[in-house]
Amino acid sequence: MVAFSRRRALGLGAGALLGGALAACSHSGARPASSGSPGSSPTGTGSAAHDGPPTDVTIGFLPITCSSPIVAAEARGIFAKHGLRVTLKKFAGWAEAWSAYASGELHVAHMLAPMPLAIHHGLATRATPTKLAAIANVNGQGLTLANRHMGVAKPRDMEGFTLGVPFDFSIHNLLLRDYLSSGGVDPDRDVQLRLMRPADMVANLATGNIDGFLGPGPFNQRSIAAGHGHLHRLTGDMWDGHPCCCLAANADWAADNPGAYRALTAAVAESALWCDHPHHRVGVAETLAPEKYLNQKPELLASVLAGSAAAGSGREPVDPTVAAKRVSFRPLPEVPAGMWMGTQLSRWGLGDIADRGDTAGLRRAVEDVFDVAGAADALARLGPAAPAPRPAPETFEVNGRRFDAADPWAWTDKEIPR
Numbered sequence: 001m002v003a004f005s006r007r008r009a010l011g012l013g014a015g016a017l018l019g020g021a022l023a024a025c026s027h028s029g030a031r032p033a034s035s036g037s038p039g040s041s042p043t044g045t046g047s048a049a050h051d052g053p054p055t056d057v058t059i060g061f062l063p064i065t066c067s068s069p070i071v072a073a074e075a076r077g078i079f080a081k082h083g084l085r086v087t088l089k090k091f092a093g094w095a096e097a098w099s100a101y102a103s104g105e106l107h108v109a110h111m112l113a114p115m116p117l118a119i120h121h122g123l124a125t126r127a128t129p130t131k132l133a134a135i136a137n138v139n140g141q142g143l144t145l146a147n148r149h150m151g152v153a154k155p156r157d158m159e160g161f162t163l164g165v166p167f168d169f170s171i172h173n174l175l176l177r178d179y180l181s182s183g184g185v186d187p188d189r190d191v192q193l194r195l196m197r198p199a200d201m202v203a204n205l206a207t208g209n210i211d212g213f214l215g216p217g218p219f220n221q222r223s224i225a226a227g228h229g230h231l232h233r234l235t236g237d238m239w240d241g242h243p244c245c246c247l248a249a250n251a252d253w254a255a256d257n258p259g260a261y262r263a264l265t266a267a268v269a270e271s272a273l274w275c276d277h278p279h280h281r282v283g284v285a286e287t288l289a290p291e292k293y294l295n296q297k298p299e300l301l302a303s304v305l306a307g308s309a310a311a312g313s314g315r316e317p318v319d320p321t322v323a324a325k326r327v328s329f330r331p332l333p334e335v336p337a338g339m340w341m342g343t344q345l346s347r348w349g350l351g352d353i354a355d356r357g358d359t360a361g362l363r364r365a366v367e368d369v370f371d372v373a374g375a376a377d378a379l380a381r382l383g384p385a386a387p388a389p390r391p392a393p394e395t396f397e398v399n400g401r402r403f404d405a406a407d408p409w410a411w412t413d414k415e416i417p418r
Helices: 006-015 065-075 094-102 114-120 171-182 198-206 219-225 251-256 258-276 278-288 298-305 320-326 335-347 359-367 372-382
Strands: 055-061 084-090 108-112 130-135 141-146 162-165 192-195 212-216 229-234 245-250 395-398 401-404
Touching (some): 055 065, 055 258, 065 108, 065 258, 108 114, 114 335, 130 258, 141 198, 162 171, 171 335, 198 212, 219 229, 219 298, 245 258, 298 320, 335 395
Antiparallel strands (some): 395 401
């Protein structure tokens, strides 16, 4: 069995390599984006470009739907409008992206939300001061099982399964482990969790190497379209509104280039607002589809982004009104959500970002990374069409259990109900 231990995290890292009160914002008041020229402001907001000549920035990204705000910001000229010359560098897997960032090859990268916490606090490699500048997406993942497992209804039915996840420091690993354990399955003993690149999940499911995977779009949908799998559960049903991916930056680079850092944050926030509008989801799919970006069919991407994708194997199509449950793009980081991630890193032996029992220390450890004030400032500078931030929920439900940021430490308990 493969367990995500502290030792495994160290091996992976070496070998492959003002305030938490603000949070997710409501987009109901955002003005619909124009479908005009790439240089136009897709939210109808003002520019937050920094002064001086354009700054050259290379951003590493993975070709998944979670990267939508980053890719769309480049493709639609939003970075350029904010005074940036951005080059996107594509990576096939998170281990490669982690290695490029940790080695200093990249100063800015698309990451999974737990990754900046792990990198900043040195959980698997030398600590690199890192800022989570903006959330790229919330929800957007699914647990897909092979069609031979259509009878699976609950975690206990998955005992003995081999399940793919994209990275150890991922919301996928943390949520899947909690989902399994909440149903009486020990993720270290009763199943095998296997790390694999998102694009490799489809082939491994098709050949029977795995029984399922918890992964991003469009790979759940590709497995369904090819007739190999069915959607067992959305991560939005495990924790509705959970952060998934983000834009992260080296904190020293950000301090040396404050204008460029602010412009990056504003550009990704502006792009996220455009991507999140329900009228733009098909347009987002068309933007992401070309080979240099996601290299996928637009209709496949649209089926995920618009929330109208079939669940597979004859099930009823997902109602389009659940598009937000499938994936949303809300750029403001939430400190309480980061605190939940911190408890799960401790719970599963991936490392401690604070001393256990020190709630204030846990909050500070997240606030050191989650640049809530910077993201809120970026939205404010976009103008009146951008939604105002509202307080982050201090309590929320994960897999049927209430997390309270004021009393988080029960979530580090590894006990598995039997």
